[in-house]
Amino acid sequence: xxxxxxxxxxxxxxxxxxxxxxxxxxxxxxxxxxxxxxxxxxxxxxxxxxxxxxxxxxxxxxxxxxxxxxxxxxxxxxxxxxxxxxxxxxxxxxxxxxxxxxxxxxxxxxxxxxxxxxxxxxxxxxxxxxxxxxxxxxxxxxxxxxxxxxxxxxxxxxxxxxxxxxxxxxxxxxxxxxxxxxxxxxxxxxxxxxxxxxxxxxxxxxxxxxxxxxxxxxxxxxxxxxxxxxxxxxxxxxxxxxxxxxxxxxxxxxxxxxxxxxxxxxxxxxxxxxxxxxxxxxxxxxxxxxxxxxxxxxxxxxxxxxxxxxxxxxxxxxxxxxxxxxxxxxxxxxxxxxxxxxxxx
Numbered sequence: 001x002x003x004x005x006x007x008x009x010x011x012x013x014x015x016x017x018x019x020x021x022x023x024x025x026x027x028x029x030x031x032x033x034x035x036x037x038x039x040x041x042x043x044x045x046x047x048x049x050x051x052x053x054x055x056x057x058x059x060x061x062x063x064x065x066x067x068x069x070x071x072x073x074x075x076x077x078x079x080x081x082x083x084x085x086x087x088x089x090x091x092x093x094x095x096x097x098x099x100x101x102x103x104x105x106x107x108x109x110x111x112x113x114x115x116x117x118x119x120x121x122x123x124x125x126x127x128x129x130x131x132x133x134x135x136x137x138x139x140x141x142x143x144x145x146x147x148x149x150x151x152x153x154x155x156x157x158x159x160x161x162x163x164x165x166x167x168x169x170x171x172x173x174x175x176x177x178x179x180x181x182x183x184x185x186x187x188x189x190x191x192x193x194x195x196x197x198x199x200x201x202x203x204x205x206x207x208x209x210x211x212x213x214x215x216x217x218x219x220x221x222x223x224x225x226x227x228x229x230x231x232x233x234x235x236x237x238x239x240x241x242x243x244x245x246x247x248x249x250x251x252x253x254x255x256x257x258x259x260x261x262x263x264x265x266x267x268x269x270x271x272x273x274x275x276x277x278x279x280x281x282x283x284x285x286x287x288x289x290x291x292x293x294x295x296x297x298x299x300x301x302x303x304x305x306x307x308x309x310x311x312x313x314x315x316x317x318x319x320x321x322x323x324x325x326x327x328x329x330x331x332x333x334x335x336x337x338x339x340x341x342x343x344x345x
Contacts, residue, residue, distance in 0.1 A: 010071040010138040013316045014201055014240035014263050014284055022309070022317045024341050025072030025140070026334070028324030029064040033331070036063050047092040051077050054124030061129045065137055067331075068338060072138045072318075073129060075194070077122050079144030079205055082186055083153045085119045087112030103156030105164055109179055119190060123197040130198025141199030143191055145206035145245070146183040146224040153179065162211045169220060176220075184224045188231045195236045203242040203265065204228065207323075210247015210267075217251050218258075225259045242286060246323065253278050268292075268322025272311030284316035289337075291321045297333035305340045 010023035031037055037060055044050040051057055060076040080098050084090040088100040102111070130139055152158060154165040169176045191202050209221045229241055244265030245255050256264050256279055266275055266287035275285060293304035308319065319341050325334075 008136060008138050008200075010318060011200055011240070013318050014138075014242070016282060016284060016316055018314070018316045021342055022312070022319045023071035023138075024319040024338065025070045025074060026064075026321050026325050027074070029068075029070060029074060030060045030076045031325065032327035033325055033329045033334075034063055034067070036067075047078070048090065051081075052118075052121040054121050054128055057121070057125040058128035058132065061125065062132055065133065068334060070137070072140050073133055074140045074203075075122070075126060075129070075142060075199065077125070077142070079142075079149060079207075080152060081119060081122060082143060082149055082183060082190060085114065085116050085190075086153075086182065086186060087114050088153060097158045098152070100152055100156045104154045104179060105156070105168070109175075109182060119193070122190075123193055126194050126197035126199055138201060139199045140201050140203055140242075141191060141194035142203040142205060143187045145204045145209070145221065145228075145243075146180045146187065147212070147220045148206050148208045149183050149187075150176070150179050150220075151208050153183075162208050166211065166216070169216060173219075180220060180224050184227050187228055188235070191228075191232055192235045195239050201240040201242065201262075202232070203244055204261070206243070206245040206248075208247070209245035210249065214251060217248070218254070221245055221248075222255055222258045225255075225261070229260050244286070253280075256280060256283060263316075263318070265320065266322065270322070272308050276311050276315055282315070284318065285312060286318040286320045288320070288322040291323055291326050291329070294321065294333050294337060295326050295329050297330065297336060301333060301336060302340060305337060309341070 009019050013019055013023055040056060040060060041050050044053060044056055057076045061073055064070055065073050080090055083100055091099045133139055151162045151165040154168055204225055206221055212220060225243060232241060240262040242263045242265055243259055243261035246267045248255055252264065252275065263284035263286055264279060266285055268288055268290040270288055272288055289304050289308055293301050
């Protein structure tokens with residue numbers, strides 16, 4: 001019988017040990033569905049002010065750990081901290097998504113003046129959280145993967161299908177490759193500094209990986225992520241790296257094999273049984289409950305949980321959502337999820 005690692009179950013799973021009860025954390029677990037988060041954000045006056053205040057950001061990171069006892073804490077920050085440090089201005093307007101200026105569709109990368117000190121508050125947050133976490137809770141840092149970060153940098157904001165960025169990548173792959181390489185280089189430094197400050201594993205978020213053709217996916221998702229993994233391993237050996245290429249679908253096996261990440265995050269569109277059959281044997285996986293099943297709760301939630309658990313009975317598995325938890329998700333549904341995963345079946 002495989003026993004649960006009671007010391008650091010999530011970290012142990014990332015290193016290839018299957019647990020009888022899978023460890024659990026949720027993407028965006030520190031956020032708007034929690035009343036304590038909403039109160040603190042209102043007090044600070046906005047997202048960026050909150051994320052760059054180490055004491056406040058540490059408090060936000062710890063809130064879901066105190067309330068739910070998740071096995072992993074995820075650093076409270078944003079994937080756009082990297083372009084902000086590269087010299088773009090970053091704003092979060094009321095009721096709208098983030099904005100970066102100047103957009104690289106209108107200017108050249110070389111015109112940006114780097115401001116690396118903008119990342120210092122993040123490291124302050126990490127050190128505070130690392131000192132305050134329960135001993136059994138693993139601490140995850142993160143960064144956006146180069147392709148996804150580039151889609152924001154090029155257009156200056158989120159976009160429905162990344163058409164402008166995909167067009168630039170076809171039209172001028174040399175110039176676009178410079179953007180990707182610059183993001184990847186800073187991302188290695190950024191994650192290495194998070195690790196030095198106290199995180200124990202990291203996740204690479206590629207939220208828009210699914211918008212690319214197979215050839216472009218290989219060039220702009222697999223290659224730069226493989227570079228980050230290789231360089232980060234050289235600087236921080238033994239620290240697990242989770243890759244989350246949302247929308248990768250049939251390209252997931254190639255992603256896992258060629259990037260050499262330690263674990264693969266699966267979005268909610270992936271059939272977990274197919275993923276288990278196609279991914280390398282023994283590779284840890286993370287996911288992949290539909291966030292809408294969590295929002296609805298009840299029998300739909302129980303069925304979704306059971307389907308994921310059944311698919312990964314023989315593989316190291318971290319239970320998570322297929323993407324971030326929705327802001328209107330009832331806290332009672334999160335409690336239902338935890339009870340089901342941890343022994344309510």
